[in-house]
Amino acid sequence: MSNLQKALESGKFAITAEMAPPKGVDFSHQMSVVEQLRGKVEACNVTDYQSSSLKASSLGLCIMIKQAGMEPVLQMTGRDRSRMAIQGDFMDAAAFGIENILALTGDHPTVGDCPESKPVYDLDSVGILRAAVQLMEGHDCGGNELVGNPPYYYLGASVTPVYEPVELQLIKMKKKIDAGAKFFQTQGVYEAEPMKPFMELAEKYGVYLMAGIIPLKTAAMAKYMSNNVPGIRVPQDQIDRLNAAKNNGLPEGFDPKDKDVKKKQSKNQEEEGIVMAAEFLAEIKEKGLAHGAHIMAIGAEENVPKILEKAGF
Amino acid sequence: MIITKSKKLEDVLDSLKGAKKVLITGCAECSTVSRTGGENEVKAMADTLTANGFEVVGTMVCEIGCNKNNVKKELKQFKDTPYDAVLVMSCGDGVQTMAGNVDVPVYPASDTMFLGEVERVTLFSQACKMCGDCVLGRTAGVCPITKCAKSLVNGPCGGAKNGKCETNPDVDCAWILIYNRLKKFGQLDKLEVSNDDKGHKINLYPATINLKEEKANE
Structure with a gap:
């Protein structure tokens, strides 16, 4: 049984952090991040060509993380692989002792950096979960029996709480539960309220909900994400708060074009973002609006321990 | 309705390189609606090819460009007219229907885009992936x-x-x-x-x- 499953099932507020493989073959940065997260998170999600941007695969880094004695969550999208390829990768994962799987639809190739790539989508996220369950039951997508002991997986999926109409997300969440999902990681959320109906559904069916937290780095990033990224809504007061923190500690009459000033402004906002993420994390836990949290630091994974510490973990 | 788009003229001319006597065909069904291979487009293409040095030996808008036997019958009018290429202004199906009926190279003048509906006279939207x-x-x-x-x-x-x-x-x-x-x-x-x-x-x-x-x- 994976640490993640143990933590969630024991009632511990479980933490996962997310990272992306490199666009290249040097995994040293990712592995140094893993060291920083060791002992602080239950598991590390590894993204599967996130935003349709080609990188090393999720499975490769998951194996390396597993071999380093940490626990990965293999993200698997339907964008690039047929049902055969998905089940083959799942078998590899099990052979290397990887149990946690997060099934996702996957961003469309045209939004990424290899836009001519064929959109596969042989299986949707529900189908990917079923594909893992088929293997657990000892057979493949063609109904053929597997040789030897069947694998075991701890299956997860995602939900987008900030969505209109939200009922559509809840209906799909239920389908994912029926298909075998035991835990859910949400898209990044910045308000507690939208979590409620998802938490109710999770509690009703005995599955676990982990609130997605994307620490904000700057007011500009917050505004951009809120306007452009599906499922993300950053309330204006949070953007204002980042803006207000921007000039902390700068002398009067500073030159806004100065390189060091700009650096300090970025740092100020990033630090405020860490505080805000920690506050939100604590709020979610305090209000019982999730069974855990999934922190997506998007390249600033070194901030994850700081967030956890500030949130009192 | 099979929705087609006209290929760039330079690509059409390039594909016809080496041909001298060209027969141009269109289709009275989808390609007419798509405005890629109706009477008007076929006539305009004949003028363009002539202006570019080709001898256009004949033009025809097939009643149903994807009906093999129909096309065969319609081609009889050219049985005594020698041609060394057919430019087909219809969907990929029509091009292949023509290829199955003639013993000379056929060239497409259109790209076949999708099965869709006519929302209004010049607006088509994909509706079915079959x-x-x-x-x-x-x-x-x-x-x-x-x-x-x-x-x-x-x-x-x-x-x-x-x-x-x-x-x-x-x-x-x-x-x-x-x-x-x-x-x-x-x-x-x-x-x-x-x-x-x-x-x-x-x-x-x-x-x-x-x-x-x-x-x-x-």
């Missing part, structure tokens, strides 16, 4: 296979923003359309049913359907 297993009965008449960029069968991904698809902010999320219509019809229960992903054996190509054989096998 998946061989129609789901419209459970999706309130909105095709998720065609109108969802990921052909999802169990509801939307998380990629819609303000009801629009992540691939194109001008395109509605098909699953939100489906939800709204099912809700209006009091059929939201259809959305709650988990569907299997489509199998692809049914789409094995090249496909043929032989009604006589099927009837005999019934």
